[in-house]
Amino acid sequence: LKKRRVVSSVARSVYALSDAVPSDPLDLHRMRLAASLLLYPDAGPCGVSLLAHVGIDVWGADLNRVDVVRNVSSEVLTSLCRIRPSHPAVRPWVDLGARTDVASSGTSEAVAAAVVQTALDHGALAAIISADDALQDGVTTVEAIVAAAASVSRWPGAGKVRTLLAMMDGRSQSVGESRLRVMLTIAGLGLVPQFPVCDQGADVPFAYAD
Numbered sequence: 001l002k003k004r005r006v007v008s009s010v011a012r013s014v015y016a017l018s019d020a021v022p023s024d025p026l027d028l029h030r031m032r033l034a035a036s037l038l039l040y041p042d043a044g045p046c047g048v049s050l051l052a053h054v055g056i057d058v059w060g061a062d063l064n065r066v067d068v069v070r071n072v073s074s075e076v077l078t079s080l081c082r083i084r085p086s087h088p089a090v091r092p093w094v095d096l097g098a099r100t101d102v103a104s105s106g107t108s109e110a111v112a113a114a115v116v117q118t119a120l121d122h123g124a125l126a127a128i129i130s131a132d133d134a135l136q137d138g139v140t141t142v143e144a145i146v147a148a149a150a151s152v153s154r155w156p157g158a159g160k161v162r163t164l165l166a167m168m169d170g171r172s173q174s175v176g177e178s179r180l181r182v183m184l185t186i187a188g189l190g191l192v193p194q195f196p197v198c199d200q201g202a203d204v205p206f207a208y209a210d
Contacts, residue, residue: 011035011080026052029063036066036081043068046084047117048126050110057133059175060126061118112144116152116161124163125182132178135170142168169193 001007007015014035022028033049045053047067052058066081076083111134119127134140145168149161167185171193172178184191 011039014038025063026058029066032080033066033068036068039080040068040070040083043070043083045069047114047121048130050114051118051130051134054111054139056111056114056130056137056139057175057178058126059129059179061122067117067121108140108144109148111140113148115140115145115164116148119160119164120152120155120157124160124167125179127160127164128168128182129175129178131164131168132170132172133175135168136173142170 002009002015005018008018008021010016010021010031016031022031029049029052033045033053037043037045044050045067046069048058048061048063049067052063065077068081068083069086070083072083072085074085115127115131115134118130131140131145135142146165149165152158152161155161167182169178169181172181173194177193181191181193
């Protein structure tokens with residue numbers, strides 16, 4: 001079947017119908033995460049893979065490897081995934097379902113930890129974009145992200161996490177808005193997201209600056 005291109009290899013010993021393999025890198029990452037969880041039933045997603053799993057905006061992150069947590073003593077790299085030991089601050093052992101289950105299942109801390117891990121792995125901007133989306137949709141809270149960040153304050157790369165805390169803003173409603181806000185802030189231009197624009201001093205705004 002593989003020779004006839006009916007099926008394609010997603011990972012070692014894991015196959016999918018060729019027509020079902022997505023070309024979009026983020027969708028392919030989600031499929032490879034599903035493959036990882038088949039290969040390692042005791043694993044759970046973490047970091048950027050957890051964010052992708054629950055539908056949080058992901059931008060600027062390297063999606064070549066899936067991030068999962070298992071009961072291991074040290075980090076292990078394979079061609080498919082980065083297997084990490086469990087850590088309560090930034091590497092939560094969770095296996096989330098659909099995004100609609102996140103708020104009700106009390107996993108705000110897990111999403112916050114994944115945002116912090118994204119900052120450490122992929123830089124502040126990638127984490128800010130994911131944090132903005134998670135905060136905008138109420139999937140996590142500022143307090144949860146601050147708490148996760150406190151546990152890595154002395155880790156290598158903690159400066160990227162401090163930048164995340166200083167610049168995340170749940171009022172931004174898209175990847176483009178978050179990127180523009182960060183760029184303008186770095187350039188020294190102050191701005192207020194979703195600032196109401198009123199017509200000649202009217203009490204009711206007629207438009208909003210996005």
